[in-house]
Amino acid sequence: MIKKRNHDRKTNSDGSTPSIILIGNPNVGKSVIFGLLTGRYVNVSNYPGTTVEISRGKIALTGKIDGHKMKEVSIVDSPGVNSLIPQSEDERVTRDMLLREKPHGIIQVIDAKNLKRGLLITLQLADMGIPFMVVLNIYDEATERGIEIDINRLSSLLGIKVIPMVATERRGLGDLKKGISKLSHLQRKTKKITKFDDRIEDAIDRLAPLLPGANISGRSLSLMLLSGDDHLLKYLEDHGNDFEIDKVREIISKTRNFFRDPITYVIQKGRQAAAGDIVNECFHYDERQKISSVSKRLGDLCMHPFWGIPILVSVLYIMYKFVGELGAGKAVDFMETVIFGEYLNPIVIKITETIIPVSIIREALIGEYGMITVGITYSVSIVGPIVGFFFIFFGVLEDSGYLPRLTIMSNKIFKRIGLNGRAVLPMVLGLGCDTMATFATRILDTRKERIIATLLLALGIPCSAQLGVVLGMVGGLSGRVLLIIIITVLLQLIIVGYLASKIIPGRSSYFMIELPPMRIPKLSNILNKTYFRVKWFMKEAVPLFIIGTFILFLLDKSGLLVKIEHLASPVVTGVLGLPARATEAFIVGFLRRDYGAAGLFLLAEKGVLDLIQITVAISVMILFVPCIANFFVIIKEQGIKRAILMASFIMFYAILVGGALNIILRYIHILN
Amino acid sequence: MEKDKKYEENIELIGVHIEEGRVKIEDILDHDITREEIISLKERGIITIDAEKVHLTKDGREMYNLIIRRHRLAERLLNDILTIKDESSSEAQACEFEHFLNTDVTESICTLLGHPTTCPHGKPIPPGECCSTKRREIESVVYSLDSLDSGENGRVAYISTHDHSILDKLSSMGIMPGVSIRIHQKQPAIVILFEETTMSIDFEIAREIYVRKES
Incomplete structure (x- = not known):
């Protein structure tokens, strides 16, 4: 269904394929236009030496235009920028692309209603001399707001082609394609439009x-x-x-x-x-x-100091229903028990048993900690659907314009802990999967913010896999237990966040975010985005899960697992007041946090744990060292030293909090 | 009077040097000040000298803050309100200005200008009493954006920030002198409208954008 194509990473000027770069402010619909032009033939990669992602693709222009026979043109999508004088990594990447990729032409996308801001970039492009044209996108919104733009006049003032477009409805696409084919034949010419001091x-x-x-x-x-x-x-x-x-x-x-x-x-x-x-x-x-439209009123409500809160709660509730129940519940069930449990794994096990005679290798692949039966099964059948459902939901939030409004609602709280409202994005992602969210801390501006966010994600943001089991386990017991757990965890996030913001050197960035109007999201765009994101995530995370399982397998086989259990059990029984058998649940929880929770669930069902023990155990489980894949991502993003430091701190802190909670609960008799 | 003026100027000279991290006596002597004058400042308890390095005493620091505050407020007034752009003349005027401003007049100017935090060169203006109490007895001409209420409009007079990256970010978004901004809401974060853009910014940033109110 989806074809893969290999493309040259470099689009060279001397080769036969002319290259064109898409440039524009953030939120102007560049990616939609890129998608329209290239279809699915896209290659997403990090720009060399950076964490900024850029997409490359090709379009085949057919037929003859103005006597020129059309051929393939390669297109590069650049990160959204407000200026070509680099201030951020995104802006530096875009500037570098213009300098190093030697494009034949540039398409600048402007949000028609924000013409002036777009022109600030247009004027910079005019100075550069690379042939370019301008697309006035989201033209319908401008018209709705009573804006009229004299396209011909604009075109003659700038001396370039200007095309009005509504990319989400494919309006103007034909003109754009015609423009592109002409663009690659234009000569370089500097247009001195701005007269400086x-x-x-x-x-x-x-x-x-x-x-x-x-x-x-x-x-x-x-x-x-x-x-x-x-x-x-x-x-x-x-x-x-x-x-x-x-x-x-x-x-x-x-x-x-x-x-x-x-x-x-x-x-x-x-x-x-x-x-x-x-x-x-x-x-x-x-x-x-200028009328007060429904979209505007809804947008205002979403960031209203009072009404914004019930809306926020509803959004989180819908997310829980969609990602937690539908994704983590139904879809995971289906994938795990039916697809993998009934069809794939039995076949794989059979094949492995017949072709691999050495039992130790067999066990490494399909045993209790087998790379296939646990590592791959887990990442594809459990994490996969959760991440997929999550990204669909996230895409809706993004495209509807709710996400930036959410950052406003949460800015104040995050300011207290050395972050700002933008940090809500990785945090919400963390409720889906902490591993993925740790990657997403890249969107934060400063090193300090990325460290704090990574730490908090690992410490106290339960992923959806874990949330599902925890809620299922506690739901039947007592509302109080759940409440105490929530308060305990939230309190730690605030305390640790606050202290980290004081201790970690460096500075936090200021909060400044543009709020695009609320729009009805396009399903096709969301599915497209979700596809690329899931693909990217799988590529990054599946190997980590496989390595993680393999390490656990080694620990188990070498007998180290039992030794670690022995070493840890005095802490578990003494400090946390839990039965020794809970130790295993904690250690296995390092591979799969929900496995750990499920292990506790079994103990609770057998009546081994009382309410206090359940409360303490789950709190510690949530606070405890993240799963091994998360740990690997922390290493990847923050370096081994910082990762180990964080993990040790979290381990120590989780036990400390668990111990304190145990003592307090025994003392105040809320649960017994 | 003439003597006092020289005395204040000497404190200012030394203070500015210390602010810039040049604390050696020889650095300071390069300028229009004699060793005797430095010694006399020491005797009056304004500075201490330790191994040829000059430090302001607590009293000296207070004196310096008052003087430099007057100087930099005067610069703001000349530069932003009277729009005297000629560097040398506004600098000289500011020097004259600072000596005959008493506390009340200084506070009035500060209020008039919306309690600015930096001078046009980006150096800090030490806050006075009026800045903390934010008394509104005198109607300002220029307000910091965060002091406007929801629904009020202001045209940007100047942006006063020590952080160039903020200035660059704001200007590439299109927030520049002359642009009209409307405060949409102030809680839970400031949301501003200008041209066709809606944006949320931190209080700290809004504090550094100074506007003239519009109806």
């Missing part, structure tokens, strides 16, 4: 001749250098012969010192003025049409 123009005139030839015009490179882009300076030094870096540095510093404002601000002011002039000429806004 004389001092800056003067500096550009003096800098440009000193710079080595690059894919970007000297004017544009000079502006970037003036803005303090030191990465670029290094790049130019490496790529130019006789590059007079000292002379360049001198011009830069002299020009910068002249202004009392930061020079980036002066340059941006110049562009703002130029963009303002263009907008005044071709952007008409009819105030009367």
Whole structure:
């Protein structure tokens, strides 16, 4: 159904395939347009040396246009940026792509209603000299708001092709394709639309001749250098012969010192003025049409200080129903017991038993801790459906515009623990799968924030697999037990988060997020996104689960598992007041947190545990060291040293809290 | 009067040097100050000298804060309200200004300007009493964005931030002097509307955007 195709990672300029880069502000529908152009033939990868993901694909343009025979064009989707002067990793990647990938052309996507902000990038592209065109996307929303844009005027002011589009409805796609085929035949030409302050123009005139030839015009490179882009300076030094870096540095510093404002601000002011002039000429806004639409009212309610809370609770409840009950319950059941339990595993076991004579290898594959019967089965049949259902839900939240509003509702709480509202994204993801969520901490801006979020995820965010078992186990017992567990865990998140924010050096970033209007999500877009995300997750996580199982197998076979149990059981019985048999549940819980919970469940069913013991055991289980796959991801993202430090802290802290909880509960007689 | 002026200027000179981390006497002597004057400051308990390094005493620190606060507020006034852009003349004016501003006038200017936290060069303005109490006896001309109520509009007068990355982020989003911003809500986070954009920003950032109110 879905074909895989291998593509060259590099889109080279001298090859036969012209390459085109999609550029635009965040939330303008670039990815939708990319999807429309390329279909499923996409290759998602990290940009070399970064955590930023970019997608590459190809389109075949058929037929003849203007006498040119059409051929394949390769398209690269870049991360959304507000400026081409790098301030964030995303922006640096986009700038690097323009510099290094040597594109034949650029398609800039602009949210039509936010024309002015888009123009700030358009003006930067015009300075670069690479042929480009502009797509005014989400044109319908602009029209609804009473905005009229004189496309022809805009096109002639900028000297490029401008195409109105509604990508989600495929409107304008034909024009875009025609435009692309013409784009690859255009010549490079710098369009000097912005007139900067004389001092800056003067500096550009003096800098440009000193710079080595690059894919970007000297004017544009000079502006970037003036803005303090030191990465670029290094790049130019490496790529130019006789590059007079000292002379360049001198011009830069002299020009910068002249202004009392930061020079980036002066340059941006110049562009703002130029963009303002263009907008005044071709952007008409009819105030009367500004109606309070349903979408706007809903959007307001979602971030209302009062109504936002019941909405938030409902969203979480629906998520629990959809991901927890449907995904983690029904879908997992079906995958695990029917697909794997009845069909796949029996076959695999049979095959393995016939072709592999050595029993130890057989056991490693299909035994109690077998890589196939446990490792693969677990990751595909349990984590797979949960992650899939979760991503569908997450996609709906994303595309509907609710997600950024959720960050507003939670900003205050997260500020207390050294994070900001954006951290709600990995935290919510963590309720699906902590392993996946730990990857998602990348969206946080500073190192400090990523460490705190990773720590808190590992400490106190129960994944859906675990939540299911815990809720099932506690639900039948007593509301109080559940309440105490929830309070205990939340309290630890706040305490540890607060302390971590004080102790961990570095700074937290400021909260600044754009709120796109609420929209009705397109199912096809969500399914498409979910497909790529699940594929990515499986590629990253399945090997980790297999390695994890194998390690457990080794521990078991070598007898170390029993030894660890012996070592740990005094702590479990003495400090936590639990029966020695609970030790095994904790250790196995390291492989699968829900297995651990299920192990406790069995003990409780046999009547070995009283209410206090259940409460303590589950609290510790939730707080305890994350599953082994999560631990591997922490190593991958944070390095082995920090990962071990975190794991040791969590282990110690979980036992400490469990011990304290045990003493308190015995003392205050709430449960006995 | 003339003597007092020189005395204040000397404190300011030393304070600025210390602020910039140049604390050696020889660094300071390069400027318009004599060794005798430094000694006399020491005798008056404004500074201590320890191994050729100068430190402000507690009293000295207080004096310096008052003086530099007046100076930098004067700069803000000249730069943002009277829009005198010529660096040398506004600097000289500010120097004159700082000496005849008494506490009440200083506080009025501070309030008028919406209690700014940095001077146009991005150096900190030490807060005065008016900044903490936020008394509203005098109507401001310029307000920090976070002091506007929900539903109020303001046109950006200037953005005063020590952090260039915030300035760059704001300007690439299109928040620049001259742009009209409406406060949509303030709880649980500030949400602002400008042009066709809705955005949420931290109080700390809103605090650094200064606007003139609009009806």
